[in-house]
Amino acid sequence: MTSPVLSVSNLNTSFLVDGKWMDVVRDVSFDIGAKETVAVVGESGSGKSVTALSIMRLLSENNARLKGEINFGGQNLLDISQQDMQKVRGNRIGMIFQEPMTSLNPVLKIGKQITEVLVRHRGMTQATARAEAIRLLDKVRIPAARSRLDEYPLSFSGGMRQRVVIAIALACSPQLLIADEPTTALDVTIQAQILELIKVLQEEEGMSVLFITHDMGVVAEISDRTVVMYRGEAVETGTTQEIFQHAKHPYTRALLSAVPKLGSMAGTVQPKRFPIVDMKTGEAASVADTADTVEHDKTPILEVKNLVTRFDIKSGFFGRVSGRVHAVENVSFDLREGETLSLVGESGCGKSTTGRSIMRLTEAKSGSITVGGKDVRHAGKSSLLDIRKHMQMIFQDPFESLNPRMRVGEAIAEPIVTHGLAARGEVRKRVADLLTRVGLSPSMADRFPHEFSGGQRQRVCIARALALEPRFIVADESVSALDVSVKAQVINLMLDLQERFKLAYLFISHDMAVVERISHRVAVMYLGEIVEIGSRASVFENPQHPYTKKLMEAVPVPDPARRQIRRISNDEIRSPVRAPDFVAPVRKYDEVSAGHFVQVQ
Template sequence: MTHPILSISNLNTSFRIGGEWRNVVHDVSFDIGAKETVAVVGESGSGKSVTAMSIMRLLSPGNSRVTGRIDFEGRNLLDLPLDEMQSIRGNRIGMIFQEPMTSLNPVLKIGQQITEVLVHHRGMSNAQAEAEAVRLLEKVRIPSAKSRLNEYPMNFSGGMRQRVVIAIALACDPKLLIADEPTTALDVTIQAQILELIKALQEEEGMSVLFITHDMGVVAEISDRTVVMYRGDAVETGTTREIFAGAKHPYTRALLSAVPQLGSMTGLDRPLRFPQVDMATGDIQPPGPTADTVRRDASPILKVNDLVTRFDIKKGFLRKTVGRIHAVEGVSLQLRQGETLSLVGESGCGKSTTGRSIIRLTDAKSGAIEIDGKNVLGAGKSQLADIRREAQMIFQDPFESLNPRIRIGNAIAEPIVTHGLADAAEAKERVAELLERVGLSASMAGRFPHEFSGGQRQRVCIARALALEPKLIIADESVSALDVSVKAQVINLMLDLQEKYGLGYLFISHDMAVVERISHRVAVMYLGEIVEIGSRQAVFENPQHEYTKRLMAAVPIADPSRRLTRRISNDEIKSPFRPADYVPPKRTYKEAGEGHFVQVA
């Protein structure tokens, strides 16, 4: 039997917190064999990323303590002098992080950042390093590699930036690649491309891979063996097929049960709650069906007709307009009370700009928007304030939405008092009621945002959105940053509130499995335009547009037996930039079924 590339034995990692040592990784042990991919999976706080940082010795020595053994190529990394460890980092062991912009220097050209590694670690001349940099960019499937060496990270899409980070990680032919949530921040199609790329490069280079994720669908796609972590413990280890076929630990079973499965809604005509899963015991409470909440007899709460939003690109001393970003181009839709219409598509497709334009957080160029019969684009300041009482927005990052210096009770009360709906004493009572409504306790009103988990902060944002008793809520990627179990809880909460208060949701997302679960109707956006719109059943069970099919094909499937069966196009999403004199073509649509329309030109 060959020796493992990496062998971890009784790894313990502690942090000094408030003068005391707190152990966050407890006696973790596992091996990674040659050319093998091992996934470490768990939710936030499970210790999986701390395990990776411990392996690389990237934790602050003053505030952390790592014990046990980490044997790599026959040497215990914990015993190595710092200079020897630095020579292994980025050389024998490469690492990819979740957010590529934290790994790339925004003021240095891409070529400089790759050649720097090659000159420093491999002793190449500048000319040799540049030629190798081109080869590396070509290896990670970046088109026109040579011409892109002189571009800055901001000129690359998120998926292409992650490819650059992978190229840098591969620069010194590492024997082990540690990938820490490398696809979490990416769109589903780009995620699929990056997973395919890592698998292909592993075959070509003979690397071993340690892949850290919270997504069991990704685990099924990429790993040979899996280590499940829960609160610092490795609670289950085995081949990925064994774990998916018959998970033994309650937490593993709970993780698998909480994963939304594309296709699980076939034949159903309304949203379905997620099963309630106890992550500690693995107990599963089957979901109950939602009531029919759509008020078809009433006028739509939202009407959007031929909405256009563009951003001018100016250059030169005179700031001449040289082109425009056509972010939203001719979008028309309607939404009734009690209905969820999901806008789906990749980053840059215009879905978030559509949401922001609807409540005039972004200025539209033309079109018509009505919320509860009121003209949004023609409204004055006071009229707009009244309209925004009817339409509230929930954003992706709840921490950025909340002022860290303001207690959450005051944050929720502020719009109530500002709009004159209650005095301070009445607002306090209203805040307590709102917190209870979203599954928090009234006693939490005195806490600051940092004292809540991510899922709790999103509940606070939902409570604040409900404070003005709106009829429409625009949820912009409002659950994409949450762990799978917390995501299920927040979506169930949104469905409960919709059922109780007849809320209309414009649900903006790139997560097709979640969209299938929560939607009454779905609109697919590509390059600022709606290319397909219809009922959830029509779009998911009978997709007509090629882009819709591509989005669905890219969703990770939590089934290791189907690993490597899908091949994803490596085409990058096209740019919405157009010359200043560009005139968009007039689009036409065909009706593929009742209320199901598909763009044909």
């Protein structure tokens, strides 16, 4: 390897927190060679983003202290003045951030935002800058680049905005591109496009890439070498191949074992727990197989028939209906006791609205929902109360789904007290019992939600949902916001509970790999409709609908040996917003094999 483009040695970053200096990054060293992609991977709080910000010197000097050496192009970036750093940033190091929705200025035209950089950093005239801007947009594969220059960011989708951000980062042909979780906020098919684009651009431009991510799949997909960070330290550095195949550090092993791999479930019928790796020895403990919990013979506990949920978009003073969101269109499925049915799809496919319609948090337009033989949609106040004891919901964001001003004990006790499920004196015991059931200690009942970590909060939410002894739980992206290792534990917990109480789950998720791990049956949704539904084995091993295939192809596989070459497509996720006079087409389904239905196109 020739001399590295960027060489970080013994980087220490500390933050001033309430008058004390806290080390956030400790003794981190790594090199990035020419035309090399290095991934820094870690869970939240591992210091990976702070490392990137330290390199860019983007941390406020009042409350952040940097030590060590960051060598870039023959100078130590920690020694030079902010003015000189300004010349390095944007000119020789480009940067892409996580949130494409906020990293562009919403009131400036796209073209203006690109030419501004070109004029300032490369001293171009307006006319040449404009021509160069078009070339850059072409380069990031934005169709009809010339006509889109005069548009505002709001008319671009998330994926397209991220392309624009990349175009701006490329404007000065940087030697190094730092990408901080650039695909985390994007849907999986869009993520695949952006990853592919970054790979191709790296070839074309001959630049080095520092890629910050939490996603082992993305790491396997893109990086040559990988730095694994844990609690502020770089615990393992090596080629991506080595890390994935012969990880040495126990943390890396634990992390890898918690990553669900799409396709790893081939040949199994039952959902599978994640292996738990001992953090000290790095040895994986064997996990028990899950028992068959599905009651095939009884009547389903949840039956959904021809469910339709639409939202009117009103505009103008008189609230004229100017369009309609066809969020859920003609969706039918059933759920048996002890079964997990997953609804998968990308943003806007109506999977969450389906869950909310079943819970009657959103009112459906037509169709029927039957829970335990009772009609949900036309239930009055008192019978709805009765039905809601059968079904509970766990939400996506554990930071939002607990009332911040209520002790968790109170929060769990509330439904028990309200519905008189236990005598006054028994309530505390019931709460303690529920907390133990989800793997928390009963003494935690007196704490407030902010004293818990994300995973613990999600456990509290599960405990609260269990308080009413429901027969099924709608889990709306319930593990999506959690770190991999925590995610694996919460999923294991969900499987344990399913085994003990014959719980059924309606598992709503965008994460194909998790879905493969946990479900008995899978329904793939696209634009409000179910395009394919069947047992997990049949949908994952024999996908029929083109959208299902596309979705599966797009999932990054955490195995560098299986890296695939994709072509860069520009397909966008279509919007379910239609004109008010739109009539939804009647769909037919083919039965490919027993219980495996595919929408006829």
